Amino acid sequence: MKKWxxxxxxxxxxxxxxxIYLSKDFPQKAGNAPGPGLWxxxxxxxxxxxxLILVISTLTTKKTSMMENMVLLTVPIKxxxxxxxxxxxxxxxxxxxxxxxxxxxxxxxxxxxxxxRSLKYMVTTSLLVTTxxxxxxxxxLNIPLPKPIFFR
Amino acid sequence: xxxxILAFQNVVTIENVSLILFGTLVGIIVGALPGxxxxxxxxxxxxxxxxxxxxxxxxxxxxxxxxxxYGGSVSAILLNTPGTPASAATTLDGYPMAIKNGExxxxxxxxxxxxxxxxxxSAACLMIVSPLLAKVxxxxxxxxxxxxxxxxxxxxxxxxxxxxxKGMMGGIFGLxxxxxxxxxxxxxxxxxxxxxxxxxxxxxxxxxxxxxxFSQALxxxxxxxxxxxxxxxxxxxxxxxxxxxxxxIFFTVLRSSFIGTFIGAVPGTGGDIASYISYNxxxxxxxxxxxxxxxxxEGVAAPEAGNNAVxxxxxxxxxxxxxxxDGATAIILGAxxxxxxxxxPLLFTxxxxxxxxxxLGLFVANAIMGILGFxxxxxxxxxxxxxxxxxxxxxxxxxxxxxxxxxxxxxxxxVMVFFGIAGYFLIKFDFSMSAIVIGIILGPLAESNLRRALxxxxxxxxxxxxxxxxxxxICVSVLSLVAPIISAFIRERRLEVDNFKA
Numbered sequence: 230m231k232k233w234x235x236x237x238x239x240x241x242x243x244x245x246x247x248x249i250y251l252s253k254d255f256p257q258k259a260g261n262a263p264g265p266g267l268w269x270x271x272x273x274x275x276x277x278x279x280x281l282i283l284v285i286s287t288l289t290t291k292k293t294s295m296m297e298n299m300v301l302l303t304v305p306i307k308x309x310x311x312x313x314x315x316x317x318x319x320x321x322x323x324x325x326x327x328x329x330x331x332x333x334x335x336x337x338x339x340x341x342x343x344x345x346r347s348l349k350y351m352v353t354t355s356l357l358v359t360t361x362x363x364x365x366x367x368x369x370l371n372i373p374l375p376k377p378i379f380f381r
Numbered sequence: 382x383x384x385x386i387l388a389f390q391n392v393v394t395i396e397n398v399s400l401i402l403f404g405t406l407v408g409i410i411v412g413a414l415p416g417x418x419x420x421x422x423x424x425x426x427x428x429x430x431x432x433x434x435x436x437x438x439x440x441x442x443x444x445x446x447x448x449x450x451y452g453g454s455v456s457a458i459l460l461n462t463p464g465t466p467a468s469a470a471t472t473l474d475g476y477p478m479a480i481k482n483g484e485x486x487x488x489x490x491x492x493x494x495x496x497x498x499x500x501x502x503s504a505a506c507l508m509i510v511s512p513l514l515a516k517v518x519x520x521x522x523x524x525x526x527x528x529x530x531x532x533x534x535x536x537x538x539x540x541x542x543x544x545x546x547k548g549m550m551g552g553i554f555g556l557x558x559x560x561x562x563x564x565x566x567x568x569x570x571x572x573x574x575x576x577x578x579x580x581x582x583x584x585x586x587x588x589x590x591x592x593x594x595f596s597q598a599l600x601x602x603x604x605x606x607x608x609x610x611x612x613x614x615x616x617x618x619x620x621x622x623x624x625x626x627x628x629x630i631f632f633t634v635l636r637s638s639f640i641g642t643f644i645g646a647v648p649g650t651g652g653d654i655a656s657y658i659s660y661n662x663x664x665x666x667x668x669x670x671x672x673x674x675x676x677x678x679e680g681v682a683a684p685e686a687g688n689n690a691v692x693x694x695x696x697x698x699x700x701x702x703x704x705x706x707d708g709a710t711a712i713i714l715g716a717x718x719x720x721x722x723x724x725x726p727l728l729f730t731x732x733x734x735x736x737x738x739x740x741l742g743l744f745v746a747n748a749i750m751g752i753l754g755f756x757x758x759x760x761x762x763x764x765x766x767x768x769x770x771x772x773x774x775x776x777x778x779x780x781x782x783x784x785x786x787x788x789x790x791x792x793x794x795x796v797m798v799f800f801g802i803a804g805y806f807l808i809k810f811d812f813s814m815s816a817i818v819i820g821i822i823l824g825p826l827a828e829s830n831l832r833r834a835l836x837x838x839x840x841x842x843x844x845x846x847x848x849x850x851x852x853x854x855i856c857v858s859v860l861s862l863v864a865p866i867i868s869a870f871i872r873e874r875r876l877e878v879d880n881f882k883a
Binding site: 276 | 544546554557599782791832
């Protein structure tokens with residue numbers, strides 16, 4: 230079973246095709262220079278060519294690489310998906326409530342996912358890390374951090 | 382000489398030396414922690430460079446780069462787990478010397494000495510070789526620059542990925558990403574879909590943090606599943622190598638430093654290749670071959686001198702040609718570009734003092750690395766005990782802070798998360814993150830010079846094949862891409878024949 234290589238080839242063909250399709254409406258010439266569509270169109274074509282080579286090499290190779298046997302629903306990977314969900318939720322909370330509140334919630338959430346169950350440990354780490362980053366970035370380096378939507 | 386004095390005045394200030402010290406310290410800690418890479422360390426601290434003017438931020442990144450390569454040896458020696466891939470060869474003799482022979486201090490001392498020697502040697506080579514190479518590169522015109530960019534991308538994609546086709550695909554992804562935004566030659570909008578954010582192109586730093594730090598942190602979460610936290614308590618007796626050890630390893634360290642510098646100068650290679658070749662050569666030339674694998678001093682010294690010597694070597698193509706030698710120098714190149722400095726031959730004529738500041742920064746970073754190594758190694762040994770359950774949320778928080786800090790834009794944070802998640806799957810499917818990043822960096826150089834060259838030749842593509850330097854780079858690019866495919870094909874056929882005979 231070499232499904233992943235075929236899926237990769239399909240996805241890259243779609244990406245290459247999209248760039249060619251979108252580039253066709255760009256001006257072909259700019260004075261006597263090639264227009265802005267030449268390079269992305271060329272790259273799109275090369276990407277499709279590489280997808281074809283990937284399909285051919287997958288068909289002709291007897292050996293199956295480790296990647297082909299990969300399962301994307303194992304318990305450790307499912308934990309990564311949960312973490313991805315937490316990070317997406319964090320970006321949304323960051324937008325509405327700013328860095329301090331979002332980080333105070335984010336760190337314990339990640340620690341809980343990593344099987345930390347001590348509330349004291351989670352709260353202390355969260356407070357220390359948030360304070361440290363705030364002091365270093367905002368107070369020492371003058372680098373602003375996201376503010377709550379009602380303070381913007 | 383005037384430039385050296387000027388650079389000395391710029392680099393040797395309290396602020397800059399403190400920043401190099403901070404960078405090197407962070408680098409050693411990042412390197413010592415298994416699961417955190419050199420690239421991750423540099424990517425995470427990249428946004429801090431914006432807080433400093435001139436070369437200060439760049440000098441800090443140089444400190445992280447040097448420190449992280451060295452830091453990898455701490456966990457390689459004490460845990461038999463390389464902190465970075467560059468230290469994988471150090472485990473072969475470092476771990477037996479430290480644990481089986483009960484000499485952790487001796488192993489760490491030899492590693493520190495060899496790392497510092499390798500780093501200083503390569504910095505000296507960089508200082509001698511790069512101005513000469515830059516003089517040659519000054520004669521380049523648009524066709525040569527285009528061929529050079531293609532050479533840089535092809536050679537990196539050919540060695541940085543498990544699959545050469547996917548390496549090339551990664552490079553093309555990077556090049557395509559770099560086309561998004563306003564076309565620099567015609568001001569035409571490309572692939573912006575009416576978005577004001579995309580008009581300026583996809584910001585390089587969030588992509589970098591996403592691909593090098595966020596995705597790596599996701600992989601660390603996956604790898605850490607079910608892992609029990611084990612505390613390592615190692616007592617160090619002495620950390621300075623003895624005179625007898627120094628005498629025994631001197632030529633090994635010198636040879637490995639030369640190998641590391643040379644390998645580092647070839648784009649796409651890196652510390653892992655340099656350390657293994659240095660280790661093999663040390664074994665080949667050693668009078669104590671039977672000690673290798675059991676804690677040979679040369680077996681610790683060679684890979685450490687080799688991998689640290691890569692640092693100076695990797696700066697040679699980056700500074701003289703604008704082609705990054707590896708992922709880490711790609712990030713530093715990006716940092717220079719953000720500061721408005723375009724690496725390449727013109728850098729040596731237009732910003733000479735800045736070039737010499739980088740040279741000097743490498744010397745200072747390696748010297749500080751030695752001082753920290755010998756004075757604080759007991760502290761770094763404790764670093765390997767920091768639990769991942771604390772480390773991982775901190776890394777994620779820093780990726781968000783870093784992505785936001787560049788333009789104070791939450792869109793950059795979303796972009797970083799998107800590329801981080803995409804990067805996680807791409808790594809799982811054997812794509813190379815370095816190839817994508819280098820594609821993004823070299824994209825504008827390749828495109829603008831392709832179009833300029835076609836204007837010069839009135840649209841005739843033979844211009845790339847009739848000019849000797851351009852033809853040379855194109856031939857090497859094709860060779861670098863085709864050679865691994867042919868050699869893999871021959872190997873497979875041979876294996877089939879052998880199996881048939883058996």
